[in-house]
Amino acid sequence: MSSPFHPDYNPLIRKLESVFTLTDDERQALETLPMQVAVLKDHQDIVREGDQPSRACLILSGFACVYKMTAHGKRQIVSFTIAGDIPDLQSLHLKVLDNSVSTISPCRVGFIPHEALHDICLRYPRIGAAFWRETLIDAAIFREWVMNVGQREGVSRMAHVLCELVVRLRAVDLVEDHVCDLPITQVEFADALGFTPVHVNRVLQQMRADGLIETQGTRLRIPDWDKLKQVGEFDPTYLHLVREDVAA
């Protein structure tokens, strides 16, 4: 039950374990959390703004994103979510969703009833605190994105999200040798950065020319991590990682 390659492997448990050591009871409670697993295609909404869900969705594998729509139909992606994230955990305490969640790549998703989550939070306060903590880190990411979109331009803005993605992927062992699979389209980056797809394209070309990134298909390689970090002014503090090595 602990290998990332085991089909029942639960990235949520692994994430919590990286924060503190679970007792047998706590681990048991997490492993027996009722969870309905679904496999979704890419570009499918998981939940929508306005929904009043009775369960939360845990991303088991694949890429998803949290987004909002402008009244004029423009989309803003406010964060990317990967394995181990629960992008709508907020719904536990806020009745109506103020954002949508959608897959980017095909995803395996686990739906966990609110009731079960409330229950485990009351019974195991450390787990409750850990969930709260997760939502606080989400908030920290949003704050960082406000700064990124508000203050950085072009190459720097793009470099910053790439840094964030790489560090978070590294934390779940999805980066090998400065290479990772990033099935995110230029249009999606545009929606995340507040740019036009055309502009994203040009920024990426610039970054390739500067030796900041190399791409082939959905594969991304970072030839010089320190340089990318510097260009993106990336300081991983806001991710509140416990294993600091993944951000080095």
Place this chain on the structure above:
Amino acid sequence: MSSPFHPDYNPLIRKLESVFTLTDDERQALETLPMQVAVLKDHQDIVREGDQPSRACLILSGFACVYKMTAHGKRQIVSFTIAGDIPDLQSLHLKVLDNSVSTISPCRVGFIPHEALHDICLRYPRIGAAFWRETLIDAAIFREWVMNVGQREGVSRMAHVLCELVVRLRAVDLVEDHVCDLPITQVEFADALGFTPVHVNRVLQQMRADGLIETQGTRLRIPDWDKLKQVGEFDPTYLHLVREDVAA
């Protein structure tokens, strides 16, 4: 203890009471929370990025803001905070602060030890849930700001933050007759919107010309609330207000 004009009036208790009815015990626990009150001048940091505070700050009166600094020294305000807000409540579960909090106007601030907050959360789970909920609303505000800064331009972007401010001020009875005191400088709006102060100035002139706002000194009047809401594409759902009338 319940009048906003009583010196011991605690806007936090009032805020929680708007969400659910406190039991006598809960109310008692909140009223006896240890809190060290300080009076701060305007434009003073309350806590700084990198701090590892052992207490949280409750804004009792005045305007403050949460902000982050770019490596190049540019400031991004990621939210304004007013009476009843605890802008660094996150520090309860995240050891090191990834943002600063500073006053905008002179403020009365109450510092509450983390220990006392942890304690009350454990002893009164409904209060714990309410605090969690508050941090989730903060996150919702950050998300909305990402969208605002990323997708809206000029007048629309400014209109949106003004709408948010007015609604939140109305929720704590700081708006009368479509008029409120808004001691926020154009430079500060610039840092909040990702604009230049010069541009903010021009946007405000445009808005005055369009009849969207009227100003004299720090006093703001909204002649046509519906028009402002429409221009700012403002939908208050993300504020998760219980009293919906304040947003109408």
Place this chain on the structure above:
DNA sequence: CGATGAATTGACATTCTTCAAACTGTGTGG
């Protein structure tokens, strides 16, 4: 092989920034 989604290009328009200066209001000290 054609179809589809994604990436790329070019020319041009717009929004926003930059810089540097002038103006306004308000409070303070002489």
Place this chain on the structure above:
DNA sequence: CCACACAGTTTGAAGAATGTCAATTCATCG
């Protein structure tokens, strides 16, 4: 009561970043 200082606001002109539109190319896949 004037003069001055200070903080905030306003102005103008020129430039840079980004957006818009409309094609075109590329890659993958049934």
